Amino acid sequence: MGNHARARRGAALAAFTLAFGLTVAACGNSGGVGGAHNAGQATLAAGQTVTLNYWTWFPAEATVTKSIAAFEAANPTIKIALREFSNTDYQKELPLALNGGQSLDVVGVQISAMTNTVRSQLRPVSDWQSNLPAGWQSKINSTMLNQTKNIAKDGVLYSIPMGSIGSAVVYSNADELKKLGLSFPQTLADLTADVAKIKAAHDGVTPVVFTGDSYFQDEMFLTVADQVDPFLSDELYTNKVPWNDPKMVKALTAYQNLYQDGVFDTATLSLKGSAGDDQFNAGKAAFLVEGSWDSSVLSSSYREANKITVGNVGAGAFPVVVDGGQPAARTYAEGGLAIPKSSKYAVQAAKFIQFMTMGAGVSTWAQDLVLVPAESGYTIDQSVLTTPEAQQGFAAIQKVMTDPGSGRGAYNTTFTSTVLDNSLLDLARGKTTPQALANSLQQQWSSGRYPVQ
16 A cells, blocks of 8 residues: 555656756756757658657656557657656756757657756747647636746746646545535635544544645645735745735644644644555545645546555545635646757647647546646546546646646745745644744745745
């Protein structure tokens, strides 16, 4: 059980560079060796077959080959030559290949980690969007599209996102809730009542689990902060709002109360790594606070294949725990598809990108449930999620992640890991007050030791 949870978490973290260190390292240079010129476009005879060289790290090869097969069946004159990498190898190999002039036609881009490393070797989307359907922008979620554009230091759109990833969200042991006559909690009052009933049941089920590692404190807290204001965490990191702003104090107070009122048990902070996932997957926890990258657990076939014994699983947004707040999740666009300047087949490459981001290809790779697709109005097939709780849960995650809100992974500062995370642990344990912590955070933020990069 533990190995499966660790493997799933490790794959998700690796695939989308959730660790701050990888993001910082990857964004360290602006990319290129002066920039390659666009390759001349090949003139093709009617019916001539072309082969597109496609490099990526996502989706998993077993999944993306299904997408490629579907594309080639619908486009018999276009073949795809795939080369798949692990994410860390890809961060090294793609810049080397592009800077060396290797002829590539479509490349996956880790939007947060790689855009500024390779953008000088990519064609801006404006150069090839004439090969996409008219009004194609309306077919892609505007939040994800804007995140993809804004991550580039020059504000130019270089890739089209396949989807997004985000946190924090909540997964539920739907069988346990049904047994106790409970519904998925939408508010603090709901969550408090559910936790009390689960505790009273004395059936060996922990109410709420999550990883106790310090990094996940900011994942949960900044979700609460964005319930106060959907852009609050963005505003904090861009100096638009001070860290001791009244909105911040309100969020810190709400977060501390979760622990002080017993909704979250401070004993959960001892659950390191995948221990919380393991409890939930064994049916020993009612709620798991995680990221959207855990959504594969909603699939009964996934649970069966990975020997996960919890029965029916539901999901939803993190319950609103602040007065007057709204559901929130911090997200970032990921899995961008771009056309390098070295491509000789931009017309055909654009066709493939359309298929994978806003066409029939989405339904082939989205079944893995790793990304919330960027395609506007996308709904997951009921053959993938076979229960109402799973279907409604993924829809709830999809809604909170496609609504406008703050990004995550966009601010490459050590402030979060060296100051915020451990401070939030002190807050949870009652070692500081919300106002005192807010003042301390502002003092350290304004010290100049943690510049926004």
